[in-house]
Amino acid sequence: MSVFLSSPLMHNIFAGFAQGIIYSLVALSLVIIWQSTHVLNFAQGAMAMIATYIGMTEIDRGIGYWWCVIISVVVGMTLGGVTERVLIRPLYGKPEINPIVVMIGFLGFLEALAAAIWTSTTRNIAEPFSQIYFKSNGHLVFLSSFVIFQIVLAMGIMLSVAALFRFTKLGLQLRASALAPEVSRLLGVRVSRMLTIGWTLSAGVGAIAAVIIASGNFGLFPANMDGIFVASFIAAAVGGLESPLGAVAGGLIIGLTEQFIVAYWSPDVAPLGGIIILVIALMIRPQGLFTKNTIRRV
Template sequence: MFLTFDGLSRGAVYAAFALALVLIWRATRIVNFAQGAMAVATAYAGFEVSAATGSYWLGFAVAIAAGLILGAVTERVVMRFVDHSSPLNGVVVALGLVLVIQGGLGMIFGSEFRPAEAPFSRDAFTVGGVALLSRFDLFVFAAVGIVVVLLALLFTRTHTGLRMRAAAFAPDVSRLLGVNVSGMLTLGWALAAAVGSLAGMLVLPTELGLHPNAMDIVFVSSFTAAVVGGLDSAIGSVLGGLIVGLLLSYVSGYLGATVAPIAVLILLVVVLLGRPGGLFSRSAARTV
């Protein structure tokens, strides 16, 4: 029971992070391998502000805002100029960005682990002697839930959401209809990076703490979650995140934590071999 709640809590974080990957993939056909490093960078900014001001929430807000800015800057300054003739180009540039960000963080903050503070107790409530979930887990569920709902509303109910979807699917047609496609791309990157930052702020206190490479392992799990869900499906990425979280939790609980990363990789391989389009993707949605 505890493993289930623990898995769902981790899964919620992977879901958010996977969702951020899917947002960028859908808009640009780039898997943003730099997302982990970007999230760590904004988390450093957030925790620095928290340490300086003593207010966790101010730091939290700074981290999310830094995510928005970093995402927009990354798109405007770097990703915009990636040549799309080969899908590998975006990957290579993103990986380069990882090295730059992680190297930069190491130079500024050092590469030792720092503790990352949690805003709520991580002690689990117990019901009838069985540990269930902590206040922090509840916070994670609430934060991810709110973000998922807000994004869903943005994309389905607002003009901007419609513009963003159109710009991603058919850039030329959208421009002919007066949509500022390049602005929508920047907005998409900003939102995705902010969601990534949120995931970072939610996962760093539970995992290893703050470190330039801290999100690498989270990235692997979340990327798996996104692939499991089908890279094109936002709902799929959320479900994929929960599946990966549960898998990790059960495997760590019953077989040991060292086996868990292997289980994730096995899941990734199995999905790629069995259903490369993801478990929740509709087949051949785009026919022209």
């Protein structure tokens, strides 16, 4: 058994799963925003990156790791809510190209701002758990405390989000506002507040993903979420952008695919792998693999 766990195959599966679950988390955050406001937030990664910079560089001042995580998430959520109010709200009812362009502008602004304040050099955040692989009977098992922390935290967040949407009053109102805004207003639901809450929640989820990424080997630099965003968008699009479950599944598919391409071919080809999967998925089901209704809202 331990020989099997030490095989290169298992190494790739563990690594691909760990990376994929980050994509799942970001993809989930994209789906939350898409469902509530029908905007694909191109600045999602950059907003999370800024939040991570503000929160995690507090470690330098001797504030403990977990407090910094909390600061990052709170900053991320605030940024999400403010962004919806200031940049997105004026664009409701405008052509769908307009919010895309604005959020791309915001992406560029945040990355330039981060580089201006914190430089473009990669920063390493002290990891909360060891990245050294476990050993069992002298064989390496390709799991470390950090990878387990990464997977457990990501899954915990996803389950909490699922529970929030499924079992709480707020979740019911969020879903109703996304599905039928006018009817929801007639029932007294404060829909515009729900849109802001949707962005806030989503940005919080994104910030956690960015914190995990920055704490690992990848480190923190202004463009560190670019690749993650692209892979996560593909994950969400494979799932159909409407389905939280599809986003999570899509993230794992992309993560594993990339890992295997990296292992057996070259890391430079990995980004192409995601595109090919998206193209195949679109050919099988243009509305997304996990979308129930056949009419795609465009």
